[in-house]
Every structure is written in structure tokens, then in C-alpha cells.
Amino acid sequence: MGKKLTTRKEDYSKWYNELVVSANLAENSAVRGCMVIKPYGYAIWEKMQAELDRMFKETGHENAYFPLFVPKSLFEAEEKNAEGFAKECAVVTHYRLKTDPENPSKLIVDPEAKLEEELIVRPTSEAIIWNTYKGWIQSYRDLPILINQWANVVRWEMRTRLFLRTAEFLWQEGHTAHASKTEAIAEAEQMNNIYAQFVENFMGIPVIKGTKSENERFAGAVETYCIEALMQDGKALQAGTSHFLGQNFAKAFDVKFASKEGNLEHVWATSWGVSTRLVGALIMTHSDDQGLVLPPNLAPIQVVIVPIYKGEEQLAQISEVANDLVNKLRNVGVSVKYDDRDTQKPGWKFAQYELQGVPVRIAIGPKDLEKGSVELARRDTLSKEIVPQGEIVEKVKGLMTEIQENLYNRALKYRDEHITEVNSFEEFKEVLNTKGGFISAHWDGTSETELKIKEKTKATIRLIPIEGKKEAGNCVYSGNASPQRVLFAKAY
Amino acid sequence: MGKKLTTRKEDYSKWYNELVVSANLAENSAVRGCMVIKPYGYAIWEKMQAELDRMFKETGHENAYFPLFVPKSLFEAEEKNAEGFAKECAVVTHYRLKTDPENPSKLIVDPEAKLEEELIVRPTSEAIIWNTYKGWIQSYRDLPILINQWANVVRWEMRTRLFLRTAEFLWQEGHTAHASKTEAIAEAEQMNNIYAQFVENFMGIPVIKGTKSENERFAGAVETYCIEALMQDGKALQAGTSHFLGQNFAKAFDVKFASKEGNLEHVWATSWGVSTRLVGALIMTHSDDQGLVLPPNLAPIQVVIVPIYKGEEQLAQISEVANDLVNKLRNVGVSVKYDDRDTQKPGWKFAQYELQGVPVRIAIGPKDLEKGSVELARRDTLSKEIVPQGEIVEKVKGLMTEIQENLYNRALKYRDEHITEVNSFEEFKEVLNTKGGFISAHWDGTSETELKIKEKTKATIRLIPIEGKKEAGNCVYSGNASPQRVLFAKAY
Numbered sequence: 001m002g003k004k005l006t007t008r009k010e011d012y013s014k015w016y017n018e019l020v021v022s023a024n025l026a027e028n029s030a031v032r033g034c035m036v037i038k039p040y041g042y043a044i045w046e047k048m049q050a051e052l053d054r055m056f057k058e059t060g061h062e063n064a065y066f067p068l069f070v071p072k073s074l075f076e077a078e079e080k081n082a083e084g085f086a087k088e089c090a091v092v093t094h095y096r097l098k099t100d101p102e103n104p105s106k107l108i109v110d111p112e113a114k115l116e117e118e119l120i121v122r123p124t125s126e127a128i129i130w131n132t133y134k135g136w137i138q139s140y141r142d143l144p145i146l147i148n149q150w151a152n153v154v155r156w157e158m159r160t161r162l163f164l165r166t167a168e169f170l171w172q173e174g175h176t177a178h179a180s181k182t183e184a185i186a187e188a189e190q191m192n193n194i195y196a197q198f199v200e201n202f203m204g205i206p207v208i209k210g211t212k213s214e215n216e217r218f219a220g221a222v223e224t225y226c227i228e229a230l231m232q233d234g235k236a237l238q239a240g241t242s243h244f245l246g247q248n249f250a251k252a253f254d255v256k257f258a259s260k261e262g263n264l265e266h267v268w269a270t271s272w273g274v275s276t277r278l279v280g281a282l283i284m285t286h287s288d289d290q291g292l293v294l295p296p297n298l299a300p301i302q303v304v305i306v307p308i309y310k311g312e313e314q315l316a317q318i319s320e321v322a323n324d325l326v327n328k329l330r331n332v333g334v335s336v337k338y339d340d341r342d343t344q345k346p347g348w349k350f351a352q353y354e355l356q357g358v359p360v361r362i363a364i365g366p367k368d369l370e371k372g373s374v375e376l377a378r379r380d381t382l383s384k385e386i387v388p389q390g391e392i393v394e395k396v397k398g399l400m401t402e403i404q405e406n407l408y409n410r411a412l413k414y415r416d417e418h419i420t421e422v423n424s425f426e427e428f429k430e431v432l433n434t435k436g437g438f439i440s441a442h443w444d445g446t447s448e449t450e451l452k453i454k455e456k457t458k459a460t461i462r463l464i465p466i467e468g469k470k471e472a473g474n475c476v477y478s479g480n481a482s483p484q485r486v487l488f489a490k491a492y
Numbered sequence: 493m494g495k496k497l498t499t500r501k502e503d504y505s506k507w508y509n510e511l512v513v514s515a516n517l518a519e520n521s522a523v524r525g526c527m528v529i530k531p532y533g534y535a536i537w538e539k540m541q542a543e544l545d546r547m548f549k550e551t552g553h554e555n556a557y558f559p560l561f562v563p564k565s566l567f568e569a570e571e572k573n574a575e576g577f578a579k580e581c582a583v584v585t586h587y588r589l590k591t592d593p594e595n596p597s598k599l600i601v602d603p604e605a606k607l608e609e610e611l612i613v614r615p616t617s618e619a620i621i622w623n624t625y626k627g628w629i630q631s632y633r634d635l636p637i638l639i640n641q642w643a644n645v646v647r648w649e650m651r652t653r654l655f656l657r658t659a660e661f662l663w664q665e666g667h668t669a670h671a672s673k674t675e676a677i678a679e680a681e682q683m684n685n686i687y688a689q690f691v692e693n694f695m696g697i698p699v700i701k702g703t704k705s706e707n708e709r710f711a712g713a714v715e716t717y718c719i720e721a722l723m724q725d726g727k728a729l730q731a732g733t734s735h736f737l738g739q740n741f742a743k744a745f746d747v748k749f750a751s752k753e754g755n756l757e758h759v760w761a762t763s764w765g766v767s768t769r770l771v772g773a774l775i776m777t778h779s780d781d782q783g784l785v786l787p788p789n790l791a792p793i794q795v796v797i798v799p800i801y802k803g804e805e806q807l808a809q810i811s812e813v814a815n816d817l818v819n820k821l822r823n824v825g826v827s828v829k830y831d832d833r834d835t836q837k838p839g840w841k842f843a844q845y846e847l848q849g850v851p852v853r854i855a856i857g858p859k860d861l862e863k864g865s866v867e868l869a870r871r872d873t874l875s876k877e878i879v880p881q882g883e884i885v886e887k888v889k890g891l892m893t894e895i896q897e898n899l900y901n902r903a904l905k906y907r908d909e910h911i912t913e914v915n916s917f918e919e920f921k922e923v924l925n926t927k928g929g930f931i932s933a934h935w936d937g938t939s940e941t942e943l944k945i946k947e948k949t950k951a952t953i954r955l956i957p958i959e960g961k962k963e964a965g966n967c968v969y970s971g972n973a974s975p976q977r978v979l980f981a982k983a984y
């Protein structure tokens with residue numbers, strides 16, 4: 001605490017970094033590009049995990065765990081996937097250290113402990129998993145396999161940012177195997193829909209569902225479904241992806257099954273994932289210049305109670321009211337903290353909980369004792385009101401829903417205001433540079449055009465929308481025919 | 493399924509390996525020494541995680557996440573710790589692959605992408621965490637720090653076994669920082685006690701609490717507290733450890749705090765962990781020649797219902813009773829599966845659920861319909877009885893407790909029968925070779941004697957008991973004075 005955050009207007013990127021560190025969410029570590037997720041940030045991730053895990057299990061998925069390492073020969077088996085990740089692989093080459101003969105207090109890599117085959121630290125697990133599935137699948141009776149894994153993965157990024165792009169990150173990766181193309185596509189779509197539901201309803205972040213262009217598709221996928229969100233600075237953020245992998249991995253790892261009709265066929269696959277990157281999306285969707293703003297669903301502390309007092313006697317009286325409130329709120333499932341520390345002043349506490357995004361703050365002072373009331377402040381609107389003590393529980397219960405909805409609606413309004421249809425490339429560039437957000441434009445469907453536009457504007461196709469009207473038109477860049485508008489944006 | 497397991501008497505080690513694979517708990521992977529934890533095995537681990545996590549949080553700990561990698565210079569900072577793990581470190585030396593110029597479908601490690609400093613894949617996280625704590629601790633107000641991490645770690649073991657000793661394993665590691673020695677020791681003891689409670693009450697495995705001899709102590713610890721369990725083959729298994737680290741890491745990473753009195757002092761530390769190894773302990777404590785035996789607390793499926801029928805009509809009648817039971821059991825918090833698959837015969841299902849350790853099996857056939865009863869089988873005793881349908885729910889609820897207790901008591905009886913006091917080295921060797929188990933013997937307290945005994949018998953000191961009588965005597969090996977008996981055993 002102490003000094004204020006840089007404002008979003010001054011420097012959005014600096015604001016973000018300062019917020020992440022000062023709200024105790026995460027920090028950089030001694031390892032290039034790897035972050036330390038601090039307890040407060042991790043508690044948010046745990047809430048996300050719990051809800052996703054519930055949704056996955058409800059739809060018939062089970063958790064399992066596959067090795068961290070992928071032998072190089074397996075890694076390279078699916079060529080497009082390997083090509084896509086080769087440039088960002090951490091590689092284990094040795095399995096032992098030894099004392100440095102020239103400096104006995106130091107260690108060196110033991111050159112005699114070189115691995116025969118290098119191990120890649122998983123950037124994603126399709127290879128190791130499909131090599132395993134090969135042993136599990138003989139007949140249609142063994143299908144579908146519906147597995148999810150909670151894990152860490154490593155992608156050696158050159159430019160990293162806390163939560164948004166880190167060399168190591170935490171995620172879940174679903175890997176499913178199916179007897180038919182139809183079933184696999186349905187699974188990929190289902191998981192993209194589950195991600196959309198989760199991000200919208202639980203995190204309060206509106207998203208648009210779509211598919212990726214070939215350029216932006218996952219390496220090794222036939223189709224990538226995605227959900228995209230819009231951040232406050234007008235840049236898009238890919239919040240989740242779900243891939244229909246066709247038979248690519250089954251062919252690379254020779255995974256076949258005997259069908260009901262007795263034919264040997266290659267298995268159909270999907271994979272899907274979301275990561276700690278979502279914490280970045282959460283921050284950049286709801287927060288303000290005072291700090292983090294958390295939807296109640298994700299708040300490790302939903303309500304904080306701060307006593308304002310002089311002397312032990314007053315504190316004792318206030319604490320009686322406060323502890324009663326704590327119990328009543330906990331009984332209705334609200335997580336609440338009573339901060340009666342005497343090492344910090346109320347003003348410091350107010351600022352700290354504001355910075356950390358606690359949805360509701362209740363202050364109780366001597367006047368409140370007299371009047372039987374408390375002062376209640378909402379983090380989302382920064383508004384305050386006096387509430388009779390007898391009405392607090394109902395009030396807070398209502399606010400948990402109201403704040404959740406308000407944050408979603410506020411973000412939705414901003415997002416909808418920042419989808420702009422353009423009909424010329426001039427307009428495209430102007431909107432991108434002045435207003436930002438999603439640009440809805442016709443595109444001729446070629447990678448060539450997409451790359452040209454990217455080169456000239458840094459905007460990429462975020463998605464080809466699944467829902468909504470599909471009017472034909474002419475490509476904003478080439479003038480060639482286009483079956484529907486797609487959404488462009490600069491992106492995280 | 494299909495062929496029977498090798499019996500424990502024939503070959504305990506083979507029995508174990510066959511059981512782990514055929515009960516769908518885990519299997520070896522393409523990566524040397526790394527396992528795949530299959531959904532059924534992972535579901536057991538998840539139950540263990542949930543309960544431990546609850547116990548940690550209840551005692552004031554929070555979760556966080558620290559990087560997978562440790563830069564070599566940090567790794568070597570605490571010398572004893574580094575020395576202890578140096579020989580089993582996976583080392584990342586490069587961060588990119590490139591296309592093999594001699595074979596464009598293959599990849600090679602890009603020699604130009606060599607890291608300036610090698611990264612160790614964490615075998616344990618004291619180094620990276622204490623390097624982080626340095627930035628978090630200035631004054632006594634910042635203490636204690638009570639953090640736990642759920643993570644994967646890698647120790648390059650030469651001889652590996654599923655769950656018991658794998659190159660990569662899953663665990664939790666607590667890392668706490670304290671203002672005083674007393675407080676840190678109390679924390680280390682508390683966590684050892686929590687492990688003991690968890691393993692005994694939740695997993696049904698009796699343990700003995702103690703401290704380690706210097707030889708067996710964690711590298712970098714001042715004192716290692718441990719819990720040791722006894723497996724059915726008479727070998728001991730270390731089920732959890734909790735370390736008082738003194739100021740070793742604080743000194744290595746220069747972590748000091750301003751005390752209340754205003755002095756700058758080094759911080760006191762603990763660390764503590766349990767791992768997927770506990771799944772191995774679970775198997776080897778309770779299971780039998782028919783397969784896995786699970787205490788109800790850890791069973792992913794507590795009750796399975798199998799219909800025995802001819803024709804659709806009979807199945808429909810049985811299913812009505814079964815589904816009613818499913819609902820009633822779920823309502824009282826019992827996890828139940830109704831296996832009405834027509835692809836497998838009842839006998840196959842019976843054997844499969846027996847192999848997978850489902851605590852209670854209920855079979856319903858046409859005669860049961862007539863009589864309003866079911867056949868109920870207990871996995872722990874392999875006994876069967878006929879139970880009126882109206883009494884099933886109460887019966888099952890009772891059995892959940894009874895089976896849990898029975899497994900614990902059975903294991904406790906075996907364990908207690910296999911603690912043998914010996915008073916000469918001859919007796920020591922004889923008991924070790926004939927009966928096995930824990931050998932309670934006097935020891936002179938020197939590493940020299942301990943190593944001699946290990947060399948001659950392969951038995952090590954599993955622990956110096958904390959509880960129980962402490963009579964003095966003479967070392968079984970050297971004849972020198974001994975303050976109390978310690979427990980030796982061959983160990984996993």
C-alpha cells in the first residue's frame with residue numbers, strides 16, 4: 001500500500017502491472033518469465049478451478065495425470081503440432097549435477113549424465129497423452145475417453161507479462177477420444193460452450209463464441225473453437241479454446257479402434273483448455289484506477305468488516321456487533337473477514353481492501369452503535385449507504401447477485417459499444433486506431449489477406465462468429481467475396 | 493480383467509505392480525520413471541488432496557504457486573540441500589528446438605538456444621521459495637508466513653516403482669517462516685501431527701510418529717519429524733515428513749526480519765510434505781489377493797449395485813428398486829454407482845469391483861425382488877448377507893464407519909504384532925530375516941553404527957519414537973550407552 005496506482009488512462013499496461021503486484025496477486029520470480037502466484041491470487045484461481053472442475057465432472061469428464069516430460073521422438077510425431085511449439089520448448093538434456101572440481105561450493109551439470117533422448121517440458125500434452133491412449137483403445141467399447149488434467153505447462157515466451165503470458169502457467173487441458181467425427185465435433189463445441197458459460201456467468205466477463213481462421217488455429221487442430229473477451233483498453237483476449245483435432249493425433253500415434261461394424265478406424269480427438277491467463281482477463285475487465293474489482297463469485301473475501309474506534313472499550317462494543325454479523329453472514333454462505341487489527345488505521349484498511357477488490361465493505365463506528373446501523377460500501381460502484389443492522393444479511397445476500405450482474409452488464413455494455421462494423425480498409429484503420437475494440441469486417445477467407453492486414457495494422461482475426469446474422473459482402477482489404485463478417489482486433 | 497493377480501505370498505512386489513495396473517490406478521509411461529495416474533487412481537488422490545487441503549486451511553495455511561524451475565545459482569545456495577538433491581536433478585539447458593537440417597521431419601535441440609544459466613526442475617522448492625520470501629519479509633509483522641503448494645516435483649531416481657518411487661510425482665509442500673525457533677518447531681510438530689491424523693483417520697493406516705536420525709534427515713533440515721507405516725510384507729514406508737529447517741535457508745538466502753525489539757534476525761523455517769506415494773501405502777496396507785481394498789473415505793465409488801437378470805422386463809423391475817436405492821444412498825452422502833451395462837456379465841462385474849476395492853457391493857436378482865431383499869457384500873471381509881431393502885440405507889451408513897474402522901484395526905493389529913524388541917545383534921538379524929517389521933533396539937546415537945547396521949542388514953533407522961517409554965540401555969551393535977530404543981526396518 002501507500003502510493004496510488006498509475007491510472008489506466010496514463011498507462012494501461014503500467015496500471016495492470018502495478019495492480020497485479022500491489023493487490024498481492026502475483027509477482028515476477030528469479031526465473032525468467034515465470035511468476036509466483038501469491039496466496040490472494042491463487043485463492044481466486046482455486047475458485048475458478050473448483051467451478052470448472054464441477055462443470056467438467058457434470059458433463060462426464062474425469063481427471064487424470066500424465067507426465068511433465070515428452071520424449072523428443074513423441075513430441076515430433078504430429079508434425080504441425082511439433083512445428084507450432086518447437087520454438088518455445090524448454091528442453092531437459094541432463095539428469096544430474098556434480099560438484100564443480102574448480103569450485104567445491106558450486107555445482108555443474110554432470111556431462112556424463114546426458115540423456116540419450118532429450119525430454120521436452122510439456123507445452124501441451126497431446127503427444128504424451130495420445131501415445132498413452134494407444135494402449136487404452138482397442139474397440140468402440142473403450143470410447144469415448146473423456147479426460148481432463150490440471151497441470152503446469154511451459155512455453156518459452158520471449159516477452160512475458162504476469163498472468164497474461166508467462167513461460168510457465170497453470171491450466172487444465174481436456175483430451176478426449178471418440179468413435180466418430182460428429183461426436184468429437186459435438187464435444188469440442190460443448191466444451192467451448194461450457195467455457196463461455198463459465199466465463200460469463202461465473203467471472204462476469206462477456207465473450208463472443210467463434211472459430212479461428214487457419215492462421216490462428218491451434219497447431220495440429222482441424223478446427224479451433226474459441227471465446228474472445230474485450231479488455232478495457234480495446235484489445236481482445238482469447239479466454240478459452242477448444243479444438244477438434246480430427247484424426248491427426250490418432251494417425252501420428254497410430255491409434256485405431258474396431259468399430260461396431262468390425263472395421264479398424266482411426267480415433268477422433270478433441271482437446272480444450274483454459275489457464276491462469278483468465279486471471280489477467282478478470283483484472284482487465286472489471287478493475288478500475290483504485291485497483292482490483294472482483295465479482296462476488298471469485299472473491300476470496302466477499303465482505304470485510306472494519307471497526308472504527310477509539311480505545312479498547314469501544315472496540316469491544318463494536319466487535320460484539322461485528323462478530324454477530326460475521327456469524328450471520330457465514331451462515332448464509334458469504335465469506336467474511338473481520339479486520340480488527342490494531343496495527344493499521346481504518347483508512348489504510350479501506351484503501352487496501354479497495355485495492356484488493358473486496359466486493360462489500362462494512363464499517364462500524366460509535367455512531368453506528370448508537371443508531372443500530374452500519375456503513376456499507378460497494379466496491380463496484382464505490383457508493384456508500386447507511387444500513388440498519390437488522391437488514392444487513394438480506395442486503396448483502398442481494399448485493400452478491402447484484403454486484404455480479406452489474407459487473408457483467410457494465411462489461412457487456414462496453415464490449416457491445418466497441419464492436420464496430422467497417423466497410424473499407426480506411427475505416428478499418430481509423431476505427432482501430434481511434435476507438436479500438438472488435439472490428440466487424442468482411443474478409444475473403446485467405447491467409448494471405450489476413451497476414452497483410454496484420455502486417456499493416458497489427459490486428460488479427462479474433463474469430464469467425466458462430467452466432468448472429470451471416471450476410472455476404474466484400475472483403476474490406478481485397479474486395480473479394482466474403483460469406484460473413486469476422487471480428488478483427490489487436491489482441492493480448 | 494481376466495486372469496487373477498499373482499498372490500502376495502508368491503511375489504509381493506509382482507502382486508503390487510499387477511494390482512496397480514489392473515485396478516486402473518496407474519501405469520508406466522513412455523518417459524523413464526514417470527507414471528500416468530489413471531482416472532480411478534487420480535480420484536483417490538483427489539480425495540486425499542481435498543481432506544489435506546481442508547486440514548491445512550483449518551490451521552491457517554494458504555495455497556500459492558512457485559515456479560517449476562530453480563536457477564542453478566539459487567539451487568546451490570543452501571549447500572546441504574543442494575548436495576542432497578544434486579544427483580537426481582533433471583536439468584533444462586536449452587529453450588528451443590529446430591528442424592533437423594539432415595532430416596526435415598525431425599527436430600533437434602537448437603544449439604544457439606542454450607540458457608545462460610541452467611534451470612533445475614524442482615526436486616523440492618525451498619530454494620526458490622526462500623529466495624521469494626526474502627522480498628516478503630522485513631519485519632516481525634510479516635511473520636508468520638504459512639504457505640502450502642500443490643505441485644509436481646522431479647527426482648531422477650534410477651529404480652522406480654508406480655506411486656512408491658517415480659521420477660516425477662505429485663505432492664504438497666508447505667513452507668513456513670517464523671519469528672522464533674519455538675514457533676517454527678511447534679509448526680513442524682503440528683504438521684507431523686496433522687499428517688498422522690490424516691493417515692490414520694482418513695486413510696485407515698496406523699503410523700508411528702518420530703524424528704529421523706541424522707543420516708535419514710532431509711537435506712538442509714535441523715530436525716525431521718516423520719510418520720512411518722508398516723506394509724504387509726514387513727517393510728516400513730515413510731508416509732510423511734515435516735522439517736524444522738532452523739535458520740539454514742534464511743542464512744543461505746539472507747532473509748532477516750526486524751524483531752519487536754528492533755533487532756535484525758534470521759527467519760526460522762519449516763517445510764513439510766506428503767505425496768502420491770501415499771497411494772502406494774494405501775494399497776500395501778489394506779489390499780488382498782483379490783485386489784485393492786479401499787477405506788470408504790477414499791473410495792471413488794463406495795457402493796456399487798449390480799443387477800442380476802434375464803431379459804428386459806426383469807431388468808426394468810430390478811432397476812426400479814436399484815434407482816430408488818441410488819437416490820436414497822446419495823441423499824445420505826454415499827457415492828453409489830448402478831452398473832446396468834449389458835456388455836458385461838454379473839460375474840465379471842463382481843470381480844472387477846472387487847479388484848478395484850469398492851467397499852460395498854449390492855446385488856439384486858429376481859429372488860430379491862420377491863423377498864424385498866438384496867445381497868450385500870463387504871469388500872474388506874469378503875462376507876455376504878441378505879438385507880431387507882428397507883434397511884439398506886441404515887446398513888450402508890453403518891458399514892461406511894465400520895469398514896473404515898475395521899481396516900484401521902486390522903492394520904493396527906498387524907503393525908503391533910510386527911514391532912519386536914531385540915537385545916542383541918544376532919536377534920536383530922534373525923527377526924529381520926524371519927518376521928520382518930519394525931525392530932525396536934537400542935542404538936548408540938552414532939551415524940557410524942547406523943551405517944554399519946545398514947550395510948550388514950539393509951535395515952535403517954526409521955525413526956526415534958516421540959511417544960512411549962524411554963528406557964536407557966546398550967546399543968545392540970556397539971554395546972555403548974543408548975538413551976532409548978529406536979525403530980529399525982527395511983523400508984520402501
Ligand SMILES: [Zn+2]
Nearest residue numbers: 234417418435
Ligand atoms: Zn471506448
Ligand SMILES: [Zn+2]
Nearest residue numbers: 726909910927
Ligand atoms: Zn508376520
